[in-house]
Amino acid sequence: MMVVVVDILSWASFIVGGFFLFVGSLGMVRLVDFWARLHAASIIDSAGVGLILLGMMLQGGLSLVTAKLALIVLFLFITGPTASHAVANAAFMSGSRPHDMVEDVTAETPPKKTPSKSKKTKTASAAKAPKAATAAKSSKTTRKKS
Amino acid sequence: MFSFISILIFLCMAVLMVRLFAGPTLYDRVLALNTFGSCTVLLIGTVGFLAGRPDFLDIALLYALINFVGTIAVLKFFRYRRLGDAAEGAESIMAPEPEEPAK
Numbered sequence: 001m002m003v004v005v006v007d008i009l010s011w012a013s014f015i016v017g018g019f020f021l022f023v024g025s026l027g028m029v030r031l032v033d034f035w036a037r038l039h040a041a042s043i044i045d046s047a048g049v050g051l052i053l054l055g056m057m058l059q060g061g062l063s064l065v066t067a068k069l070a071l072i073v074l075f076l077f078i079t080g081p082t083a084s085h086a087v088a089n090a091a092f093m094s095g096s097r098p099h100d101m102v103e104d105v106t107a108e109t110p111p112k113k114t115p116s117k118s119k120k121t122k123t124a125s126a127a128k129a130p131k132a133a134t135a136a137k138s139s140k141t142t143r144k145k146s
Numbered sequence: 147m148f149s150f151i152s153i154l155i156f157l158c159m160a161v162l163m164v165r166l167f168a169g170p171t172l173y174d175r176v177l178a179l180n181t182f183g184s185c186t187v188l189l190i191g192t193v194g195f196l197a198g199r200p201d202f203l204d205i206a207l208l209y210a211l212i213n214f215v216g217t218i219a220v221l222k223f224f225r226y227r228r229l230g231d232a233a234e235g236a237e238s239i240m241a242p243e244p245e246e247p248a249k
Binding site: 069 | 157207
């Protein structure tokens with residue numbers, strides 16, 4: 001009886017976690033720019049990984065295996081958002097902005113040299129490339145082309 | 147049960163590889179690499195259960211930590227263009243200029 005209940009809970013956790021994993025990976029491919037893909041990556045990092053590890057903890061029972069899985073959950077829940085924040089911060093510092101941002105309200109904060117909005121998609125950056133006079137921006141576009 | 151979830155994780159990793167190779171910028175690739183590492187942690191755990199050897203979870207734990215440190219190291223390298231001595235470049239966080247000599 002108890003085994004059946006634990007199995008059902010574990011299956012449910014696996015299926016819901018696998019759904020989030022699938023949705024997140026689909027979003028990583030289909031979403032438009034980096035700032036939208038951050039959401040998909042966060043779905044995989046928190047919901048998918050957390051639920052699948054929860055199902056594995058239910059299967060592991062009350063043992064050392066569950067303790068190790070709990071440690072993995074703890075580390076992933078600390079390091080996942082931190083890594084996402086680090087990637088987003090690095091992209092922000094490099095001058096990238098969301099592709100549909102009309103008015104750059106955060107213009108004067110990090111890159112003081114680019115008051116105009118900087119687009120992220122390939123065609124837009126190619127069109128904007130002659131206008132970009134800053135060193136950071138030009139190095140970014142050349143890196144994108146190579 | 148574990149074979150089902152392993153196949154799902156494999157599917158997720160295969161789809162993530164598309165973004166890893168086709169990402170237009172560096173940051174897309176780093177983000178996809180970080181997520182790919184999380185999926186690898188899951189895969190190591192499920193394969194350990196599948197093989198009946200849950201000792202694999204130690205490797206998964208180690209991989210989770212190495213993945214985080216690797217992501218931070220890649221980001222740091224591409225901001226400062228060096229990994230070791232970033233102490234003198236620490237003031238130029240707001241405007242990273244790799245060509246600029248150290249202050």
